[in-house]
Amino acid sequence: MASPAQSAALFAWTFPREPPSVALARAFVSDVLPHVPCVRCNEELRQTVVLLVSEVTTNAVRHGAGSHFLVECQVPDPTRLTVTVHDDGPGLPCPRVATAEDEGGRGLALLDLLADEWRYEHRGPGKAVAFTVTAPTLRSRKCAVRVTALP
Incomplete structure (x- = not known):
């Protein structure tokens, strides 16, 4: 590695x-x-990111090509995180409807549901699939600034 x-x-x-x-x-x-401000203090958002990484990297393993795949985490500003997974597979993601008996087929639906945005594009010999999550409002953050009243 x-x-x-x-x-x-x-x-x-x-x-x-x-x-x-x-x-x-x-x-x-x-x-x-822990180095991403929008996720650092929000356990629900952290779990969402880890779940989506699992889905997108599983797709790279199952449907990609080549011997490796690349995971990039980009923090364009303190309120956003973009995760991109690159593989050498020529095919683009194709959403499908999974039945209750299907073992797979839910990854892109989860991206639609949980990411603020997601996209895919041809890159080099393969493709890149990216998703972005954004910090919730300060009011709903677990580590919001504490205000202490002075006596």
Whole structure:
């Protein structure tokens, strides 16, 4: 596995395109999240990001191509996080309706439901699938600024 690359707003890691890498990608993103202001103090948003990473990286493993996939976490500003997964597969995501008996087919529906936005595009020999989450309002944040009245 390659070492992580980090700049002021970007964390990235390359993983082998194999099933155990989904858990490694979740762990990588979980390690990044304490450095992301919009997620740091919001457990519900943290769990949402980890779930979506699991879905998107599972798709890269199952439907991608090549020997590796790349996960990037970008913090464009303190209120947003964008996670992008790159793989060398030529096919683009195709939403489908999963039945109760299906083991898969819910990842893109979860992106639609839980991410503030998501997109995909051709990149190089493959594709990139990205999603963005945004901080909830300050009023609903668990680590909102505490105001203490002076006596």
